[in-house]
Amino acid sequence: MQATAHIIDGKAAARRLRETVAIEVSRLQQAHGLRPGLAVVLVGQDPASDIYVRNKGRQTNEAGMLSREYRLDASVSEAEVLELIDTLNRDPEIHGILAQLPMPAHIDEQRVIETISPQKDVDGFHPLNAGELANGTPGALVPCTPLGCLFMLREHFHGDLSGQNALVIGRSNIVGKPMAQLLLQESCTVTIAHSRTRDLPAVCRRADIVVAAVGRPEMVRGDWVAPGAVVMDVGINRLPVEGGKSRLVGDVAFDEVCQVASAITPVPGGVGPMTIACLLRNTVIAACRQAGVSCELP
Ligand SMILES: Nc1nc(=O)c2c([nH]1)NC[C@@H]1CN(c3ccc(C(=O)N[C@@H](CCC(=O)O)C(=O)O)cc3)C=[N+]21
Numbered sequence: 001m002q003a004t005a006h007i008i009d010g011k012a013a014a015r016r017l018r019e020t021v022a023i024e025v026s027r028l029q030q031a032h033g034l035r036p037g038l039a040v041v042l043v044g045q046d047p048a049s050d051i052y053v054r055n056k057g058r059q060t061n062e063a064g065m066l067s068r069e070y071r072l073d074a075s076v077s078e079a080e081v082l083e084l085i086d087t088l089n090r091d092p093e094i095h096g097i098l099a100q101l102p103m104p105a106h107i108d109e110q111r112v113i114e115t116i117s118p119q120k121d122v123d124g125f126h127p128l129n130a131g132e133l134a135n136g137t138p139g140a141l142v143p144c145t146p147l148g149c150l151f152m153l154r155e156h157f158h159g160d161l162s163g164q165n166a167l168v169i170g171r172s173n174i175v176g177k178p179m180a181q182l183l184l185q186e187s188c189t190v191t192i193a194h195s196r197t198r199d200l201p202a203v204c205r206r207a208d209i210v211v212a213a214v215g216r217p218e219m220v221r222g223d224w225v226a227p228g229a230v231v232m233d234v235g236i237n238r239l240p241v242e243g244g245k246s247r248l249v250g251d252v253a254f255d256e257v258c259q260v261a262s263a264i265t266p267v268p269g270g271v272g273p274m275t276i277a278c279l280l281r282n283t284v285i286a287a288c289r290q291a292g293v294s295c296e297l298p
């Protein structure tokens with residue numbers, strides 16, 4: 001009889017990381033008069049972005065950092081967005097710039113990403129930072145969601161992931177690809193699965209670590225998962241329920257998979273909170289680099 005999985009507490013892990021960040025922020029203020037600043041650029045309305053931005057602004061301030069939000073109308077031109085980013089690139093109070101994705105269809109997201117100064121690219125989406133991650137350059141700015149997953153996995157495995165069979169489901173530049181790079185760097189044997197993968201359930205059953213990042217509600221079922229596997233659920237899906245409300249579910253069928261896995265992240269309270277904590281961490285690291293001072297963060 002399989003015991004129910006350990007539930008990895010992303011909220012608690014995020015609280016600890018934010019506490020460490022806050023201590024570093026006050027040290028930087030004392031020692032160097034440096035106050036890390038983050039600018040978030042939002043174009044139009046998106047439900048997922050709203051959840052994120054609501055929590056982010058408060059947590060940035062709570063860590064003692066400067067937080068600025070730029071909310072632009074959905075009809076804004078691409079040129080205006082690029083101009084704002086260019087202004088922020090030159091703003092000495094701002095060390096991190098996050099252009100909230102997705103953007104409206106008439107805006108070329110890749111162009112926006114490539115306009116952000118690589119030094120201020122706290123999302124780690126700029127090709128220079130993606131390339132540094134792929135090359136294993138120490139200190140590359142790494143995308144926040146995969147970085148948050150990695151921190152939780154390292155803690156769960158007491159720092160040693162080497163030799164684990166890791167499956168990443170999803171191949172986006174934002175989560176899947178950087179997650180695979182990070183796991184490879186930890187000496188995992190990495191598989192990337194996607195919509196064209198043949199017999200995904202069978203591929204999944206071979207994995208010791210599963211990272212689900214596809215955006216399909218409850219896609220990973222209990223009988224896809226090897227007994228004892230560790231399952232990280234990156235999905236944030238809003239399902240409508242009666243009364244006009246919505247329920248947040250991941251890409252993993254939690255009630256089934258928690259009967260089989262040895263550990264699992266819940267949604268909410270798993271990867272999401274760690275994503276924001278990693279954004280604060282990246283902003284402090286970016287600020288230190290721009291100021292030419294050293295940084296004491298994991
Ligand atoms: N440039 C860019 N960078 C991003 O990192 C980015 C983005 N654009 N666009 C939108 C997505 C989404 N995302 C979330 C992060 C945290 C939670 C989060 O904290 N979720 C809570 C749930 C909050 C609730 O209860 O609704 C949790 O999982 O516990 C959610 C969503 C970052 N994103």
Ligand SMILES: [Mg+2]
Pocket residue numbers: 103104105106107108109
């Ligand atoms: Mg677009």
